[in-house]
Each structure stands twice: as structure tokens, then as C-alpha cells.
Amino acid sequence: MVYIELELDLSSVGIFSDVLQSELCDIGFESFLDKEDGFFAYCQKDIFNQNELDSILDTFKSNNPSVDFTYVIKEIEQQDWNKEWEKSYEAVLVDDYCYVRASFHPPMNSVKYDIEISPKMSFGTAHHPTTYQIIQLLKDEDLVGKDVMDMGTGTGVLAILSKLKGARVVDAIDNDEWAFENAKENVLRNNVDVNVSLGDAKMLTMTYDLFIANINRNILLQDMPLYSKHIREGGFLILSGFYNNDVEILEKSANENNLELITHIAKENWAALRFIKKQ
Ligand SMILES: C[S@@+](CC[C@H](N)C(=O)[O-])C[C@H]1O[C@@H](n2cnc3c(N)ncnc32)[C@H](O)[C@@H]1O
Structure with missing residues (x-):
């Protein structure tokens, strides 16, 4: 698969990088790699839309006139990406347990x-605050004998951890072919029994004790009714992939689908939420 790499240099990073990454998520950018003076962002070429990017950058410029930025776009082949990614890849320790x-x-x-x-190529190395926080939330989750769904599995890391924590059935779904292949490979590497499928929420059949979805605000809002339908009463939903600013709208949608917010954590302005499914 061919990807678009956006390299964006900003005169001021921090919250400004976060804001832009959140906007880019909404137009299909799915992976981000921070660097000292900005970040790299990656989007499948088929999805990339220059007009949408221009519109985000124009709005950013008018809202933040003091921040200068420049950017370069190039197409990258999967192979090149892998080498770049591996060069900069460091291991991550989450809360001394994973x-x-x-x-x-x-x-x-x-x-x-x-x-x-x-x-x-896949998202899910625990570097990103969304993955990191879900791993934190899973620390205290008793999964022994439980059934778990990992929607938008990426590398499969959350599904693999769930299985290692004693879950009975672990299903993992991703709509990206590369992530699907990568998750299967990682499941084998870790010698666990996880069912990985290519698709999205429309292919759900069974109900789960724990449903995890780290995707983005718009997909989560769109698929919330399906997620809820496939969570057992008293079961849990863990969501991430959006900013603190979006918590209210996600909570509202969850409430409309019989889910009650019980935990809210945030890291670098990225939120992670845990809900319980009511009767
Ligand atoms: C932010 S990554 C999360 C990866 C991993 N679960 C983690 O927590 O690090 C989101 C993943 O969701 C996948 N995805 C995007 N839209 C999806 C959809 N509608 N249904 C299923 N997967 C989707 C992407 O391909 C990507 O691998």
C-alpha cells in the first residue's frame, strides 16, 4: 500500500502539534511520529485529500497567527516506511507491568x-498516549475467562495483552489490510490465540465482556450503537483515539447507547474512557 507522508515543522510544538494531529485524524491520517520541531503524519494515498489538508492548515493559521509552519508531502512505499520506523523505534514500559x-x-x-x-506500518506500539493509556486501564481489569473485542487492533497489542491476561475469547478487527496482516504476525510472535479479522463493526456477531476501540472520534461516534449492542450487561467499553475536547460528545453518544462513564484519564490531552453497559 502506498502512503502519504506529511512532514510538518512548527515554530511552536506541544499543544499545537496535538491540535493539528487531532484534525488530521479526522481526514484519515492514522499514524503520527513526533520530532523535535513538529511531526510526521501518515495517511493512505487512496484516502488523502489535498483540499481537506489545505482547509485544516488554513483554519489553523487563522486561529494561531503566531505559529509558523512549513510542510512537505511525499509518497512513500511500505518498505521505506518500515525502515524509517524501525530506526526510530524504542521499547515502551507501561506502569512497570507491560x-x-x-x-x-x-x-x-x-x-x-x-x-x-x-x-x-501499523499503529499500536504503546508510544502513542492513546495506546499507552488503554494499557494502563487494562492493568486493573480482571480478564480471566472473559471475552474481549479489540476493534481497530492495529499491531494487535491490546488484543495480545488481553489474551496474556487470561481472557477466554479474544477477537481483533481492523479495516486496514496491512494492520490485519501485521496483527496476525504479532499474534503468532507472542504465541497467543487471538482471532484477527479484516473488516469493521458491521461484521460483529457475538457479545463481549470487554470491548476496546482506539480509533478516532468520528468512527467511534458512528459505530457506538453497534459497539454497545455487542457488549453484555455489566460489561465494559474502553475508548480512545480522541482529545479531551471530544469527551463530552462521546459521553453523550455512549449514554444514548446505555453506557455510563466510569473512568476518564488523559495524557498529553489525549483521552481514554471506560464505560459500563447498563441494563
Ligand atoms: C489508532 S489505531 C489503534 C491501534 C491499536 N488498537 C492501539 O491501540 O494502538 C486505529 C486502528 O483502527 C483501524 N481502523 C480505522 N477505521 C476503522 C474501522 N472503521 N473499523 C475498524 N478498524 C478501523 C486503523 O486501520 C488503525 O489500525
């Missing part, structure tokens, strides 16, 4: 869950 690393990092025997991920 270590997410690549094959070229030595395992960490002192942690409870040591997960080996082939980073490649």
Missing part, C-alpha cells in the same frame, strides 16, 4: 507482560 518492544530489543524478564511487536 513492556512493548520489537524483536531487536532484549526481553524484560522482570515485568509481568513482555510483548514483542513487529512495528512496521
Whole structure:
């Protein structure tokens, strides 16, 4: 698959990078790699729309006149991306209990869950605050004997962790072919039994004790009724992939679908929410 790489340099990063990344998520950018003076963002070429990008940058410019930026766009082949990604890839330790690393990092025997991920193209290496926070939320989740869905599985890291934590059935779905292949590869690497499928919420059939979805605001809002339909009473929904500003609209949609917010955490302005399914 061919991707568009957007390299954006900003005169001031922090919150400004966050704001732009959130907007870019909404037009199909799915992975971000921070650098000192900005970030790289990646979008499938088929989805990329220059007019939408221009509109986001124009609005950003008028809302933030003091911030200068320049950008370069190029097409990248999967192979080039992999090499770049692997060069800059560092292992991540979450709350001293889960270590997410690549094959070229030595395992960490002192942690409870040591997960080996082939980073490649897919999102889900625990570097991003959304993945990181879901791993944090899973720390206290008792999954022994439970059924888990990981929607938008990316590398499969959350599905793999759920299985390692004792879940009974773990299903993982992604609508991107590369992520689908990558998740299957990572499941094998970690020697766990996770069913990985290519598709989206329309292919759901069974109900789950825990439903995880780290995608983006618009997809989560669109698919919330289907997610809720496939969560058992008293079961949980964990959502991430959006900013704190969007929590209200997501909570409203969840409430309309019989889900009650019980946990809200945030890191670098990215939110992660945990809901319980009511009767
Ligand atoms: C932000 S990544 C999350 C990856 C991983 N679960 C994690 O937490 O790091 C979102 C993933 O959702 C997938 N995705 C996007 N839209 C989707 C949809 N409608 N249904 C299923 N997967 C989707 C993307 O291909 C991507 O792999």
C-alpha cells in the first residue's frame, strides 16, 4: 500500500502539534511520529485529500497567527516506511507491568507482560498516549475467562495483552489490510490465540465482556450503537483515539447507547474512557 507522508515543522510544538494531529485524524491520517520541531503524519494515498489538508492548515493559521509552519508531502512505499520506523523505534514500559518492544530489543524478564511487536506500518506500539493509556486501564481489569473485542487492533497489542491476561475469547478487527496482516504476525510472535479479522463493526456477531476501540472520534461516534449492542450487561467499553475536547460528545453518544462513564484519564490531552453497559 502506498502512503502519504506529511512532514510538518512548527515554530511552536506541544499543544499545537496535538491540535493539528487531532484534525488530521479526522481526514484519515492514522499514524503520527513526533520530532523535535513538529511531526510526521501518515495517511493512505487512496484516502488523502489535498483540499481537506489545505482547509485544516488554513483554519489553523487563522486561529494561531503566531505559529509558523512549513510542510512537505511525499509518497512513500511500505518498505521505506518500515525502515524509517524501525530506526526510530524504542521499547515502551507501561506502569512497570507491560513492556512493548520489537524483536531487536532484549526481553524484560522482570515485568509481568513482555510483548514483542513487529512495528512496521501499523499503529499500536504503546508510544502513542492513546495506546499507552488503554494499557494502563487494562492493568486493573480482571480478564480471566472473559471475552474481549479489540476493534481497530492495529499491531494487535491490546488484543495480545488481553489474551496474556487470561481472557477466554479474544477477537481483533481492523479495516486496514496491512494492520490485519501485521496483527496476525504479532499474534503468532507472542504465541497467543487471538482471532484477527479484516473488516469493521458491521461484521460483529457475538457479545463481549470487554470491548476496546482506539480509533478516532468520528468512527467511534458512528459505530457506538453497534459497539454497545455487542457488549453484555455489566460489561465494559474502553475508548480512545480522541482529545479531551471530544469527551463530552462521546459521553453523550455512549449514554444514548446505555453506557455510563466510569473512568476518564488523559495524557498529553489525549483521552481514554471506560464505560459500563447498563441494563
Ligand atoms: C489508532 S489505531 C489503534 C491501534 C491499536 N488498537 C492501539 O491501540 O494502538 C486505529 C486502528 O483502527 C483501524 N481502523 C480505522 N477505521 C476503522 C474501522 N472503521 N473499523 C475498524 N478498524 C478501523 C486503523 O486501520 C488503525 O489500525
